[in-house]
Amino acid sequence: MKNALVVTLTLVAAVVVMIACNQSGSEEAALLESYRLKGDSISTTAQQTIFRSLTRAVDTGGLVYAVDFCSNNAMRITDSLSQLAGSTIQRLSNRNRNPANRLAEEGDRVIWEHFNSHTDGNVDDTLIHTNDSYTYYKPIRIAMPACLNCHGKKDKDLDPLVAEVIAGKYPNDLATGYQMNDLRGIWKITFRKSPPAK
Numbered sequence: 001m002k003n004a005l006v007v008t009l010t011l012v013a014a015v016v017v018m019i020a021c022n023q024s025g026s027e028e029a030a031l032l033e034s035y036r037l038k039g040d041s042i043s044t045t046a047q048q049t050i051f052r053s054l055t056r057a058v059d060t061g062g063l064v065y066a067v068d069f070c071s072n073n074a075m076r077i078t079d080s081l082s083q084l085a086g087s088t089i090q091r092l093s094n095r096n097r098n099p100a101n102r103l104a105e106e107g108d109r110v111i112w113e114h115f116n117s118h119t120d121g122n123v124d125d126t127l128i129h130t131n132d133s134y135t136y137y138k139p140i141r142i143a144m145p146a147c148l149n150c151h152g153k154k155d156k157d158l159d160p161l162v163a164e165v166i167a168g169k170y171p172n173d174l175a176t177g178y179q180m181n182d183l184r185g186i187w188k189i190t191f192r193k194s195p196p197a198k
């Protein structure tokens with residue numbers, strides 16, 4: 001009789017633990033989804049802001065001026081959006097133009113391979129959870145012919161003057177030779193967890 005009670009209690013305890021686990025599992029899933037949505041929204045805003053500025057610069061002064069403008073402002077735009085969003089916003093690439101935008105961490109390179117092996121567009125974004133941060137990644141593809149003016153094949157798509165200005169500003173430029181739909185870069189949005197209270 002006593003044994004039966006112990007078994008019953010143990011079973012009840014096990015069920016309670018399972019329910020508790022499920023609950024915290026779904027809370028965790030909701031938290032991850034909230035960071036994914038935040039990352040998506042921040043990267044979309046950043047993309048639109050950079051693209052609008054770039055288009056305005058091309059309209060104002062042509063492509064050569066726009067290279068100059070982009071070189072002076074792209075990082076400023078992501079940095080100031082970072083401050084607003086309380087996260088770190090980066091545009092990285094395996095063939096980067098700005099040396100600051102290289103795939104510096106092993107995790108970045110793994111994600112790059114992941115996106116690069118899914119060229120069908122079925123992989124949209126991903127969120128990585130580590131002990132100290134949530135990191136959101138989204139692919140940046142060559143989605144419109146205008147990108148090729150500065151990232152296409154040097155002898156075919158780039159105006160010689162544009163190529164010259166780019167070479168002057170970025171002597172180690174790797175970011176040409178692309179075609180439509182190629183993976184050009186990744187958005188990386190890092191949300192750091194607050195340090196534990198002391």
Ligand code: HEC
Nearest residue numbers: 066067070071074075091093096097098101147150175185
């Ligand atoms: C007028 C020339 C120009 C056009 C058009 C242009 N870019 Fe760029 N792109 C640049 C320059 C210059 C940089 C380096 C900016 C910097 O110094 O941070 C850059 C950097 C980038 C980066 C960051 C990684 C790296 O290589 O440093 C990505 C991603 C990118 N461009 C994607 C695109 C996409 C996608 C398009 C089309 C929607 C596009 N660019 C159109 C000039 C251009």
